[in-house]
Amino acid sequence: MKTILHTANERGHANHGWLNSYHSFSFAGFYDPAKIHFGMLRVLNDDTVKGGFGFSKHPHDNMEIVSIPLSGDLEHKDSTGRHEIIRENDVQIMSAGSGIAHSEMNANKDREVKFLQIWVFPKEQNITPRYQQKTFTPEQRHNAFLTVVAPDDDSAVWINQDAWFTLGNLDKGLSENYSIKKVGNGVYVFVLEGEITIDGQLLKKRDALGIWDTTSLTITATDNASVLLIDVPMQIEGVA
Template sequence: MKTVLYRADSRGYANHGWLEARHTFSFANYFNRERMNFGVLRVLNDDKIDGGQGFGMHPHDNMEIITIPLEGDLEHKDNMGNEAVIREGDVQVMSAGTGVYHSEYNHNPDKALKLFQIWLFPNKQNVQPRYDQISIRDVAIPNRLYQILSPNPDDQGVWIHQDAWFYLGNFEAGKTDSYTLKREVNGLFVMVIDGQVTISGNKLSARDALGIWEMNKIEVEATSDARILLMDLPMQVK
């Protein structure tokens, strides 16, 4: 088993006044040649957006973009005609493909929005752009990892153009679970949202992350009440 540890306080940081952003990987003005990606995981941004503020219309192409609100509500518009509000307990996906323009704003004028924005390299180039969002409240299982994303449109959660699976876990202190890789060529990237966990002997706190590869299975133990995001994804970018 091989691992790489990303402590919360080692991430890139940007303060734009209305936006505070922490970057696990190189992004915008943050550049670290040792932190360009983890397999097909290119971006993991931890954003806090002031009330009523956000990103105006801007383009993307050939990227799978996943947004997970942690607190608050995100207002989305795009040139495909989609207008939606993505709330805490939802997950949003956008396959940028041949090109898409979209805007993202904090839907609430009086409180901050916190979210993860995640970009994965796709396994197919120049696909037809698409948008989807779902509620994941009904599939949440206490003290277990539950799936929110996969490559299969008929599977639980949203789907993307990549051989990747995402799971969330909401654990009480002392609870444990295990996870087995979907594919031998994949690795795992685990982000601790809140609390403290131990993963295969590695002690992690809030916003710490751990990349793991060349293994088949991991064990997760919550040493306090905790939330984690687990990403099972290819280690090779095609």
């Protein structure tokens, strides 16, 4: 088993007033040559947006973009005419493919929206842009791991990559085993809340541990904990 530790206080940080953003990987004005990507995982931004503000329409291509609201409501509009509200417990994915423009705004003027924006390099280039979102209840992931993004599971949102996103809410003292989904993949474990240990390594809120060259791992909750696991190919292929 090989690992790399990314602690919460080592992340890049940009506070623009309307946007308070923490970057797990190099992004915008934050550059760390040791944190360009984890395999095919390119971006993990932990964003807080003030009421009534957001990201105006901007283009993307050939990237799988996942948005996971942690609290509040996120308003999505894109160049295909789609207009959606993404809420806490929803997971949204946009395959930018051959090109799409979208905006993401706080849907409320009186409270913040907190969400994760995650980018994964695609498996196939220049596909027709597509969008999907689904709701997953906290009960589905209580003391269990729930797959919310997958290339092979109709109960999850589909991704153009051999990648799987899994959420779990674990009570203090519980241990759960996770099996990496595909040979050659690694998993990036990101602690949303609480504390966990993996192979003796303590991880606190917003810490992360990248793990590869293994087939499975055991997560033990040392406090009530919420975790996100991002299972991705470690070999960079087809990236310009």
